[in-house]
């Protein structure tokens with residue numbers, strides 16, 4: 001999969017991936033509200049910014065936006081946080097998440113400043129958890145009933161990976 005920076009023109013495709021609030025929160029966390037819009041995307045990082053606070057990646061397959069992931073960057077503490085990982089619905093189930101995220105992880109650890117990459121994922125999200133474990137992420141605990149979606153409460157699992165634990169994708 002080809003990887004490039006996400007562009008403002010990708011947002012329309014991205015928002016079409018999530019049909020309701022539950023799908024949106026599963027992807028992007030508890031602060032999002034349905035329908036997703038450009039304002040909730042936050043400011044796009046300035047092009048060429050040497051130390052941006054976020055990277056926004058786009059994965060391109062068959063000439064369409066197939067995957068997206070963001071990485072928030074804490075340069076002071078050397079901690080990066082993977083978030084808003086998603087594949088276009090038509091691209092799921094083909095094993096594309098591992099190579100896409102593997103490339104994203106390589107880009108994080110290519111920066112000597114980063115020693116830790118972390119993420120949150122809801123405990124029911126088996127496809128995501130299997131993907132993260134395959135990439136070497138280690139479970140670090142669960143925040144029980146951390147999010148309210150409709151009348152349900154979801155548990156949030158935390159995963160982390162330290163630089164020495166980085167392995168090539170299996």
Ligand SMILES: CC(C)(COP(=O)(O)OP(=O)(O)OC[C@H]1O[C@@H](n2cnc3c(N)ncnc32)[C@H](O)[C@@H]1OP(=O)(O)O)[C@@H](O)C(=O)NCCC(=O)NCCS
Nearest residue numbers: 026027085086087092093094095097121126127128130131
């Ligand atoms: C999470 C996501 C990126 C994973 O990509 P994907 O293409 O669906 O993942 P895959 O089909 O490669 O599946 C990954 C693994 O989970 C398994 N899996 C997938 N769906 C499953 C299910 N319902 N039950 C059990 N296992 C499942 C696959 O067999 C595979 O296992 P393996 O690595 O042992 O072969 C994708 O599902 C997605 O975009 N989901 C919606 C947004 C989202 O939830 N993002 C994550 C936010 S933390």
